[in-house]
Amino acid sequence: MLVLRSSPASPFGRKVKIAAAVLGLSDRIEVVVADTNDPGDNLRSQNPLGKIPALILDDGATLYDSAVIVEYLDWLAGGGKIIPPAPERFRALTLQALADGMMDAAILQIYETRFREPSQYVAKWVDHQAGKIDRALERLEAGPPADDARDVGAIALACALGYLDLRFAGRWRTGHPRLVAWLKAFAAGAPAFDETRFVPPA
Ligand SMILES: N[C@@H](CCC(=O)N[C@@H](CS)C(=O)NCC(=O)O)C(=O)O
Numbered sequence: 538m539l540v541l542r543s544s545p546a547s548p549f550g551r552k553v554k555i556a557a558a559v560l561g562l563s564d565r566i567e568v569v570v571a572d573t574n575d576p577g578d579n580l581r582s583q584n585p586l587g588k589i590p591a592l593i594l595d596d597g598a599t600l601y602d603s604a605v606i607v608e609y610l611d612w613l614a615g616g617g618k619i620i621p622p623a624p625e626r627f628r629a630l631t632l633q634a635l636a637d638g639m640m641d642a643a644i645l646q647i648y649e650t651r652f653r654e655p656s657q658y659v660a661k662w663v664d665h666q667a668g669k670i671d672r673a674l675e676r677l678e679a680g681p682p683a684d685d686a687r688d689v690g691a692i693a694l695a696c697a698l699g700y701l702d703l704r705f706a707g708r709w710r711t712g713h714p715r716l717v718a719w720l721k722a723f724a725a726g727a728p729a730f731d732e733t734r735f736v737p738p739a
Contacts, residue, residue, distance in 0.1 A: 540593040541606075542571040542580050546735040548640045548700035549603040550590040555692050556607040558729030560614040566592075604633060607689050619688050632682065632690025639673050639697040642666040647704055670701070670709070678713045684722035695723045695730055703735060 541557075543550030557563045571580040571589050583599045584591040592600040592609065600606050611620045621629055645666045649658060682691045698720050701709045710717050724730040 539566045541566050541568045542591040543589045547589050548696045551733045552603050552693050552696045553590045553606050554733045555729040556610050559687050629688040629690040633693040636693035636697040639670050642669040643700050678716050681715050681719040
């Protein structure tokens, strides 16, 4: 059994979970919740960076980060499934990089309030991160993926938009009707998207 260290709210962990579902591998993965803030969590011995997701293989080796894990899962499923052969591979991987970058920028904005005192909050830094997301949204609105795309790029993008819904009250939806429609189509075709949605406790 593979072990996935993740947490319910992690957008990168969600990417791995959806990838596993699309590839028919969910049954081979046990999810063990990790607390990235707990120095006592053995996550830090599994991944020195202390980040999730991390995938523990049968031989005890650990894979990270999410891009490596989804590539491993694709290989496990026979290859060429969610990471298509070249040259399409490079388009899918670039979209994944863009979506991962959106998630990084969103997470950094959240950490700015989580890890810093209000007096240390640096609006310029937060705006710098927000700009990355705004520009990515503009680019993607001009040319969204195909409605039936289920490659790593599409999966990562769905997770990025889902994270903006979760942490930024879905404000991205205003002004991006094509992306809104795309996410709806993605969710309809990949049930794991709704199944992995994190709903914060009331
Ligand atoms: N590039 C990494 C990013 C993973 C990441 O940022 N994970 C966040 C949670 S979603 C995390 O572990 N944060 C804790 C930390 O940065 O210490 C990936 O693709 O897996």
